[in-house]
Amino acid sequence: MKHKNIKLLFFSLAAIIVSVTATSCGPDEPQFKISGTIKNAEGKILYLSKVNTGRIALIDSVKLDEDGDFEFSRPALKNYEFYTLSLTKKGHITLVVNGTDEITVNADANDLQGSYTVDGSEDSNHIKEMNRMVKETDRQILEMIKNSPPETEFTKNRIDSLIQEFKVKIADRYITKAPEKSSAYYALHLIVGGEPLFRPNIYRYDSKCYATVATSMQKNMPNSPRTKEICDIAKRGMIATREISEEELAELTTDLKTTGHFNIALPDHTGKTKELSSLKDKVVLLDFTFFGDEMMIRRNSQLDDLHMKYHDKGFEIYQISYDKQPHFWKTKANDYPWICVHDNKGEMSQYLKTYNITTIPTYFLINKENEVVLRDTQIEDLEKEIEKLFAE
Secondary structure, eight states, rough: OOOOOOOOOOSSSSSSOEEEOOOOTTTSSSSEEEEEEEEEOOOOOEEEEEEEEEEEEEEEEOOOOOOOEEEEEEEEHHHSSEEEEEEEOOOOOEEEEETTEEEEEEEEGGGHHHHEESSSSSSHHHHHHHHHHHHHHHHHHHHHHHHSSTTTTTHHHHHHHHHHHHHHIIIIIIIIIIIIHHHHHHHTTTTETTSOOTTTTTTTHHHHHHHHHHHHHHHHHHTOOHHHHHHHHHHHHHTSSSOOOOHHHHHTTTTTTOOSSOOOEEBBSSSSSSEEEGGGGSSSEEEEEEETTHHHHHHHHHHHHHHHHHHGGGGEEEEEOOSHHHHHHHHHTTSSSSEEEEEEGGGGGGHHHHOOOOOEEEEEEOTSSEEEEEEGGGGGHHHHHHHHHHHH
8 A cells, every 4th residue: 555645636537638628608508607706816717617537627717816706607407517616826726517517616826725615506415525534544644654654564453544544534434324325426436545546356345346336326326427437347347346247237237226234144053043133123233243352242242232222112233243153153143132143154255255244243324214324433422322213
């Protein structure tokens, strides 16, 4: 893994081809509008560019006066598109536009990226938040490198752990919950620690994230070049991260299901297969564990308290054990009232990969719609979060 100072790329473009286009809107033609004010920018040129798949096209510009007011209008869009506002050597602002959006941007030229505000585009604000989160994560990585040589195993593991947690946070917040939104597409292209955050050709979890967005894009914008791009990457990722033929892939991708989580089907202590997806309409704690761990007795005692308190309200625990001795696990599993299953694949388990798990024990909370909403590292008060999910 490379770790260095990295500026967030527009969309991981290998090459940026800048072209200038000129189109105008008739007085009665549907259009979108981007307007606002850039302070401290008198005499500077503000550029509006469109971010296409593979190139960035400069489409308009305006010389700002003392007031810094500007307005761009273009023909209405059939699907969402990404645009940037930029001043020479002053960074850029990324916006997403759909249909006939009217977006207002206000900023200070002295800190264009850090000062801007957006009204009229929720997804543009999501992009702003993601960029802020990336910047903070890169800062933490650089701090780790500063305090310890980046080539040491300890530092590499710390950085990898930080990036993995960040990836899950981004996926939970912007992909799993709303794969149809432009912010989900944008999230797939984030650059963190000098590398793409999502690498579908390497990690099964990442290819699943791509497949989730691809399914939604196929449904909502089937003819968009962006849809073809994401679908192609998702398919290649699914082939690269699992043993699957082209024929199986074609059958699998004809009707991809977006459930908000990756289903698990494993045997319980009686040999009966238990599926995580069968727990829809319940609040679920999905737990990955070792029964042979010394801390498990106390930990499962705490889970038992939760189960007793909330089970009648619709709470369930789906607990996966990775113990190497099945007989030992069966004996222990029989003592617990919740769903206990065993994964005999150990460290090679597909579920460890799809849920991006690097340490055990760890757990997730899943809402009544079968959607992963929180990971243990995001939870301060577990009972409080469970009660929130009951209230939804």
